[in-house]
Amino acid sequence: MAVSTPRPLSTRINWRSALAVSGFLVLWELLVRFKVPGLATIPGPLESLAVFWSKYAANENYWQSWVASFRRVMLGFLAAQLLGIPLGLLLGTRERFRELVFPVVELLRPIPPLAWVPLSILFWPTHEFSIVFITFIGAFFIIAINVFDGVRSIRPEHVWLARSLGASDLRIFCRIVLPSVLPAIGVGMTLGMAVTWNVVIAAEMIAGDNGLGRLTWEGYVSHTSTVVIIGMVSIGLAGYLSALAIAWIERRLAPWRN
Amino acid sequence: MTAPGSELRGGLSIRRAGKTYDPRGAAVVALDECSLNVAPGEFAAIVGPSGCGKSTLLNIIAGFDGLTDGEILLDGKPFANRDLSPPPGPDRVVVFQNGALFPWMNVLDNVIYGPTRQRVLPVDDARKKAMEMLRVCGGLHTAAERFPTQLSSGMQRRVEIVRALMNEPAVLLLDEPFRAMDTVSKTVMHRHLLDVHALYPKTVLFITHDLEEAIYLADTVYVMTTRPGHIKRALRVNLPRPRTLDMLASQAYLDLKRQVAEDVHEEAKKAFERGERELA
Numbered sequence: 001m002a003v004s005t006p007r008p009l010s011t012r013i014n015w016r017s018a019l020a021v022s023g024f025l026v027l028w029e030l031l032v033r034f035k036v037p038g039l040a041t042i043p044g045p046l047e048s049l050a051v052f053w054s055k056y057a058a059n060e061n062y063w064q065s066w067v068a069s070f071r072r073v074m075l076g077f078l079a080a081q082l083l084g085i086p087l088g089l090l091l092g093t094r095e096r097f098r099e100l101v102f103p104v105v106e107l108l109r110p111i112p113p114l115a116w117v118p119l120s121i122l123f124w125p126t127h128e129f130s131i132v133f134i135t136f137i138g139a140f141f142i143i144a145i146n147v148f149d150g151v152r153s154i155r156p157e158h159v160w161l162a163r164s165l166g167a168s169d170l171r172i173f174c175r176i177v178l179p180s181v182l183p184a185i186g187v188g189m190t191l192g193m194a195v196t197w198n199v200v201i202a203a204e205m206i207a208g209d210n211g212l213g214r215l216t217w218e219g220y221v222s223h224t225s226t227v228v229i230i231g232m233v234s235i236g237l238a239g240y241l242s243a244l245a246i247a248w249i250e251r252r253l254a255p256w257r258n
Numbered sequence: 259m260t261a262p263g264s265e266l267r268g269g270l271s272i273r274r275a276g277k278t279y280d281p282r283g284a285a286v287v288a289l290d291e292c293s294l295n296v297a298p299g300e301f302a303a304i305v306g307p308s309g310c311g312k313s314t315l316l317n318i319i320a321g322f323d324g325l326t327d328g329e330i331l332l333d334g335k336p337f338a339n340r341d342l343s344p345p346p347g348p349d350r351v352v353v354f355q356n357g358a359l360f361p362w363m364n365v366l367d368n369v370i371y372g373p374t375r376q377r378v379l380p381v382d383d384a385r386k387k388a389m390e391m392l393r394v395c396g397g398l399h400t401a402a403e404r405f406p407t408q409l410s411s412g413m414q415r416r417v418e419i420v421r422a423l424m425n426e427p428a429v430l431l432l433d434e435p436f437r438a439m440d441t442v443s444k445t446v447m448h449r450h451l452l453d454v455h456a457l458y459p460k461t462v463l464f465i466t467h468d469l470e471e472a473i474y475l476a477d478t479v480y481v482m483t484t485r486p487g488h489i490k491r492a493l494r495v496n497l498p499r500p501r502t503l504d505m506l507a508s509q510a511y512l513d514l515k516r517q518v519a520e521d522v523h524e525e526a527k528k529a530f531e532r533g534e535r536e537l538a
């Protein structure tokens with residue numbers, strides 16, 4: 001056998017990824033075809049794809065579900081960044097503020113976002129508000145705590161040196177504290193985005209009248225299991241696309257980290 | 259040996275300096291009756307075991323910490339004492355052992371940060387001066403656009419020395435800048451620092467736990483005791499400049515080393531046996 005020339009790692013991995021995904025789909029199709037016990041009621045990938053193609057691909061309502069879920073995720077996520085980043089910065093830089101506020105944060109943080117569902121339905125005027133609020137809760141504490149940790153791990157040498165070189169407190173905040181915290185903001189965004197998708201889907205199943213979570217749930221209620229599969233795959237895809245977007249932003253937030 | 263010229267600044271007179279940390283009543287005496295004099299333009303090295311308070315002394319001079327006893331004069335003027343803590347300033351810039359280049363700025367932006375921040379130079383002039391200094395100090399100008407993480411630790415430290423020199427400091431404070439390096443890189447950095455010091459003769463206070471490095475580089479070596487730190491021994495290094503590697507095998511060098519090696523070892527042993535955690 002001839003000595004093979006080393007191929008670039010990426011092509012090798014892509015080739016294997018393609019094999020893994022198609023292998024999974026073939027296995028799924030075969031298990032359903034041969035009516036393996038327990039899998040009798042589950043539609044195969046081909047059937048799901050056929051239903052998707054004939055009934056959903058050109059269906060405006062289906063794409064409206066994407067829009068509805070994405071809008072909730074974006075609103076909740078953005079609100080969480082807008083409030084969570086300043087909160088984390090304040091917690092990290094103002095000692096008195098931390099002493100007064102951090103215990104409350106630690107009290108509320110362990111409450112799972114979905115435990116907020118009943119209260120937020122009672123409190124907010126519309127279900128739409130409630131769902132966005134719960135999505136916000138999902139990402140808010142994560143981003144705040146990550147930024148807080150980011151501030152605390154700033155190297156004191158950087159602050160000292162900036163002061164030696166003539167920087168004022170405001171300059172130190174803008175040129176030392178903020179850039180030091182950017183990587184932590186990136187991590188908070190990645191984790192926060194994953195949680196917002198988790199939360200929005202569950203919240204839609206409980207309280208929504210549209211969205212991808214609702215679509216999946218309605219598939220279950222109406223015993224059309226192909227819709228359940230279409231909903232699940234759509235949710236997975238939406239989460240994946242969001243993660244890609246966040247990874248893109250994260251790379252640009254801190255380009256010096258290669 | 260650098261002759262003290264009229265333009266040389268940075269004479270340090272440290273008189274019975276004391277520093278007691280008092281976190282919640284448990285007094286830790288880092289410095290006690292610590293006295294030494296550094297002439298303008300002199301390269302002084304302080305050698306001592308880990309946690310002996312040598313970094314504390316340097317941080318006080320840099321303005322990151324205050325004295326609790328004694329006083330320090332800079333160029334004859336009272337500079338720090340119990341009631342007087344100078345703010346950090348561009349006349350006393352530190353190069354730290356782990357490096358403290360700002361990772362989010364490229365090399366050039368790091369180097370011009372001081373002069374542009376203090377508005378002593380317009381940005382264009384600062385850039386020009388920085389590129390020239392980077393070029394002279396080991397051809398670093400080719401790395402001007404790169405981020406610190408893309409450089410070796412030796413290159414990072416060289417850039418940091420340039421960043422400090424850009425401010426024309428009265429005294430250059432070096433806090434074990436080559437500690438984390440392997441022996442081979444260290445000899446390269448020593449050569450580099452000697453060259454830079456010949457080009458830009460500044461007062462240097464160099465902190466290290468490495469006696470051989472101290473003798474090779476400095477005009478005067480001070481041996482510091484284990485905590486509470488004070489100066490146990492001062493050693494004039496009469497080796498001529500420029501210093502060369504073959505001096506490390508010369509009789510004069512070995513004689514100098516023999517004079518203080520026992521003192522350094524004794525203090526290191528005390529610190530080791532006490533087994534205390536290093537003081538920041």
